[in-house]
Each structure stands twice: as C-alpha cells, then as structure tokens.
Amino acid sequence: MLLAASRGGQVSSTGVVSWLRIARADVHRQTLLKSSPGPSSASTRSGNDNQLLIHALTPTTKSPLLALAKRIADAGCNLSESRVSTIGTEISLMLLATGAWDALAKLETALAKLGRDESMRLVHYRTGPRQNSSHLLPYLVEVVAADRPGIVARIVDFFSQHGISVEQLNSTRYQAMQTGAEMFQAQFTIGIPAEIHIAALRDDFLELCDGLNLDAIMDPVKF
Known part of the structure; x- marks a missing residue:
C-alpha cells in the first residue's frame, strides 16, 4: 500500500x-x-437434542398424567410428544420431554421420587431425535375382519418381508351392534421405502387379505 x-x-x-x-x-x-470464547459443546447442542422418554402404566383410576406433566414443567422441560391410551383396566402413557441437560437430570430425579412415593410402574431413559426418514412414504392401512387369532401377526409379517416399517398401530376387538358378531379392526400407519412399486405392493397386500378373508384398504396419508 x-x-x-x-x-x-x-x-x-x-x-x-x-x-x-x-x-x-x-x-x-x-x-x-x-x-472471543468459542461455543461450548453444551451450548451448541439444541434443547431438542436432549430428550427423555417416559413410560408409565397404572390403573385407570389413578392416572399419573397430571403428576407427570407437572414434574416435566417444574424441571423446566418441554412436553414434546405424548401418547395416552386405556387398555383393559390400565392406562398407558408415553411422554417425550425435551430440555437442557441439567433440566433433564432434575426431571429424572423427580421421576424416581414419584415412582417410589406412588408405587408406580414408571420407566424412563435418555433418547435422541429421530433420524430423517424422508425416503419413507407414509401410508394408512385399515383392516376389518371377523375376530380370530393371528391377524396382526400375518399382516406385520408381510410388512417385515417387504422392508416396510410400522410407525403406528391401533387395534381393537368389538361386538357388532347389528349382529353381535365378534369383530376385529386395526389401523396401521406404515413407512414404505420410496423405491417400492406402490401398485404392485398394494396388489400383493390385497391378495394376502383376500386369502385371509380380511377387508382392507391401503391409502396414502394426505396430511
């Protein structure tokens, strides 16, 4: 210069x-x-990277939902996902809490005390964000049939043989109002690898259901 x-x-x-x-x-x-100090490993990790999965199983008369929700909030964590269902005389809760590492440690201590004080069947463990699964196409499968053993096993076996993941499953046994027949109904949310030919897969699946005398549909999840 x-x-x-x-x-x-x-x-x-x-x-x-x-x-x-x-x-x-x-x-x-x-x-x-x-x-200027560089970012620490703790600060660079997003709160969503620190997750605690909580599973509780109790009689329906003693639902722990309120107690668990309060413990999560008091520890400074967020309730990111929740699944609550009644099966038989029991209520099952699956809760996913996210937060800073020290907040989850505080929550773990509170849950251990809650389990002891309430004699609750309660388990929890650390987990992490799910890996991207954009290569899987979401489809909904609905099955209705006369109730008999082995229906879910045969359907899940079909999915497994084709490399298809079962993301969600809801099933129930009920008595038909009109005839009193014992019926079975199930809804599967599945992830189909993008390379699988959908029309051929649907044909194979419906052929299986015809052989088992099941009424079934397979449609894409549209939301």
Missing part, C-alpha cells in the same frame, strides 16, 4: 495515514476474534 501511495519516490502523507488506520483496524479485529 505504501508503494501504491508513493508518487515520484515520495510517500504521500495521506497514504500513510490511511494505511495506518487500516492496519490498526485489522489488528483490533484479529484481537477480538482471538479473545
């Missing part, structure tokens, strides 16, 4: 001043960069 500012072998005073200002600014910037 001194050479650029020189004229006829003489260095311009204006050029020297400008060069000094730029040099000082650059030195100041480098000093700030060196003195």
Whole structure:
C-alpha cells in the first residue's frame, strides 16, 4: 500500500495515514476474534437434542398424567410428544420431554421420587431425535375382519418381508351392534421405502387379505 501511495519516490502523507488506520483496524479485529470464547459443546447442542422418554402404566383410576406433566414443567422441560391410551383396566402413557441437560437430570430425579412415593410402574431413559426418514412414504392401512387369532401377526409379517416399517398401530376387538358378531379392526400407519412399486405392493397386500378373508384398504396419508 505504501508503494501504491508513493508518487515520484515520495510517500504521500495521506497514504500513510490511511494505511495506518487500516492496519490498526485489522489488528483490533484479529484481537477480538482471538479473545472471543468459542461455543461450548453444551451450548451448541439444541434443547431438542436432549430428550427423555417416559413410560408409565397404572390403573385407570389413578392416572399419573397430571403428576407427570407437572414434574416435566417444574424441571423446566418441554412436553414434546405424548401418547395416552386405556387398555383393559390400565392406562398407558408415553411422554417425550425435551430440555437442557441439567433440566433433564432434575426431571429424572423427580421421576424416581414419584415412582417410589406412588408405587408406580414408571420407566424412563435418555433418547435422541429421530433420524430423517424422508425416503419413507407414509401410508394408512385399515383392516376389518371377523375376530380370530393371528391377524396382526400375518399382516406385520408381510410388512417385515417387504422392508416396510410400522410407525403406528391401533387395534381393537368389538361386538357388532347389528349382529353381535365378534369383530376385529386395526389401523396401521406404515413407512414404505420410496423405491417400492406402490401398485404392485398394494396388489400383493390385497391378495394376502383376500386369502385371509380380511377387508382392507391401503391409502396414502394426505396430511
């Protein structure tokens, strides 16, 4: 820059001043960069990366939902996902809490005490965010049939043989209002790998259901 500012072998005073200002600014910037602390491993981890999965099973007359929701809030955690269902005389709760590492540690301590005090069947363990599964196409399968053993096993076996994951399953046994017949109904949410030919898969599945005398449909999840 001194050479650029020189004229006829003489260095311009204006050029020297400008060069000094730029040099000082650059030195100041480098000093700030060196003195600035880098992000710690704890701070770079998103709160959603720290997750605690909680499962409770109790009689329906003693639902622990309120107690668990309060413990999660008191620990400073978020309730990200929840599944509550009544099966027989029991109520099952699956809760996913997210938060900072120390908040989850506080929650774990509170849950251990709650389990002891209430004699509750309660388990919890650390987990993490689910990996991206954008290669799986979500489909809904509904099955209705006269109730008999082995229906779910045959359907799940079909999915397993084709590399299809079962994301959710809801099934129930009921008595038909019109005839009193014992019926079975199930809803499967499945993830079909994108490379599978859907029409051929649907044909194979419906052929299986015809052989088992099941009434079934397979449609894409549209939301």
